[in-house]
Amino acid sequence: MKSSNRIISVGVVGCGYWGPNLIRNLxxxxxxQLRKICDTSEQRLKHMRRLHHDVATTTSYDELLNDPEIDAIVIATPVRFHYSMAKAALTAGKHVFIEKPMARTVAEGEELVEISKCKGLVLMVGHTFLFSPAVRRMKEIIDSGDIGEVQYISARRLNLGLFQKDINVAWDLAPHxxxxxxxLLDETPVSVSCQGSSHVNRSIEDVTMMYLTFKKNCCAFIQNSWLDPKKVRQMTVVGSRRMIVYDDTEPLEKLKIYDARVEVPPHYDTFAEFTYSYHYGDAYVPYIKQDEPLKLECQHFLDCIRGEAVPITGGAQGLEVVRILEGADNxxxxxxxxxxxxxxxxxxTNGHQSHNGHTNGNGNGNGKSHINGLIVSPAGRGALAA
Structure with missing residues (x-):
């Protein structure tokens, strides 16, 4: 039901790294109406009171859950608290915005999606880059067919830190x-491979390389690191006609379109006559309106609650990201x-997946391995080997 003039009362839990940015935009x-801010640290809350002196603060999450005036809860806590806090909020009848990744397992994500559907509540996941004007423009260019068929995508998201204690670098950076x-592809990958290494904390990977395969001979590489001296936020989309380079660290020229491609000769009589044709054309920078993605994301959440929009990054989309991350973990x-x-x-879907987080090394008689209910094909072994 639409309620265009309604002011949405919101409570925010988590005032660490990202929470203050959400609070500012809300x-x-x-x-x-930002009604209440919650955190376990009284020191953080004191800082928030200096910035937002008219907003109530509390160290009790139950105060947010039990406040009948609060319509929605925004969760910006460490990942290990996402599921329990989101479940409690949905059960209390609150709309929920939850930072990425939405949960630690597919089972947790599925339960959150089911509760939100049963209660008719908005469940939105903080995949902020989908609200980036540069990403939206890139999507428009790809959908127009201007670069031809997408052949592969390469992404690098690197920096020095910030080290997390409860998730590895893939869970921290790869969701973006x-x-x-x-x-961009409007498609779900058919398989995922991932390799990584641990250098600072031996139990948590701080460097990973992920490989996604899609239908139509398309693939994607995702490199993540907490151990790189330079902040890198770059993605290259290679099409059959043109190529796009997206660099989020660029202040203005975030997108560049390269008129470059490789052409295979239609016919040749001998191998000696066979030569590739390399096309090097001009590069151009498309105009992109500058808007803060987080501001657009927060407004979209409010619009969804008021019935004016459907979440672009809803529970189903967030669950798909968790499904890929869980597969990468395995x-x-x-x-x-x-x-x-x-x-x-x-x-x-058939209810056969194991969610206990333990490896099941039993074979099934067809040469495939099982782990967490996932089937691993021998054909994929060593897919990322050097």
Whole structure:
């Protein structure tokens, strides 16, 4: 039901790294009343009170859940709290915006999606880059057919830190690139491979390389690191006619279109006559209107609650990212073996997937391995080997 003039009352939990940015943007929206801020740290809350002196603060999450005036809760806590806090908020009848990744497992994500559907509540996941004007423009260019068929995508998201204690670098950084790639291709990958290494904390990978395969002979590479001296936020989309380079660290020229391609001769009589044709054309920078993605994302969440929009990054989209991350985790345990995401989805849909987080090394008689209910094909073994 639409309610265009309604002011949405919001509570925010989590005032660490990202929460203050969400609070700032929500405060700036005329459609939002920031009613209460929650964090376990009294020191952080004191800082928030200096910035937002008219907003109530609390160290008790129950205060947000039990406040009848609060319509929605924004969750910006460490990942290990996402599921329990989101479930409690949905159960209390609150709309939920939850930072990426939405949960630690597919099972947790599925439960959150089911509760939100049953209660008719908005569940939105913070995949902020889908609201970036540069990503939106890139999507328009690809959909127009201007670059031809997408052949592969390469993404690099690197920096020095910030080290997380409860997730590895793939869970921390790859959700951005996975969500962008899924958005650009409008397609779910059929398999994922992942290799990584741990250098600072031996139990948590701080460097990973992920490989996604799609139908139509398309693939994507995602490199993530907490151990790089330079901040890199770059994605290259290679099409059959043109190529796009997206660099989010550029202040203005975030997108560049290269009129470059390789052409195969239509026919030749001998191998000696066979030569590739390399086309080097001009590069141009398309005009992109400058808007803060997080501001657009927060406004979209409010619009969805008021019935004016459907979440672009809803629970289903967030769940798909978690499904890929969980598959990548299992590939890491199997030294880079390819995990078949299509068969995983079938197993999960049929209720056969194991969610206990333990490896099941039993064979099934057809030469495939099992881990967490996922089927690993021998054909994918060593897909990322050097």
């Amino acid at each position: 405060r700036q929206s005329p459609d939002c 690139d996975i969500s962008i790639i899924l958005h 590939s890491l345990k199997l030294k880079g073996e390819a995990v078949n995401l299509v068969e995983e989805l079938v197993h999960a």
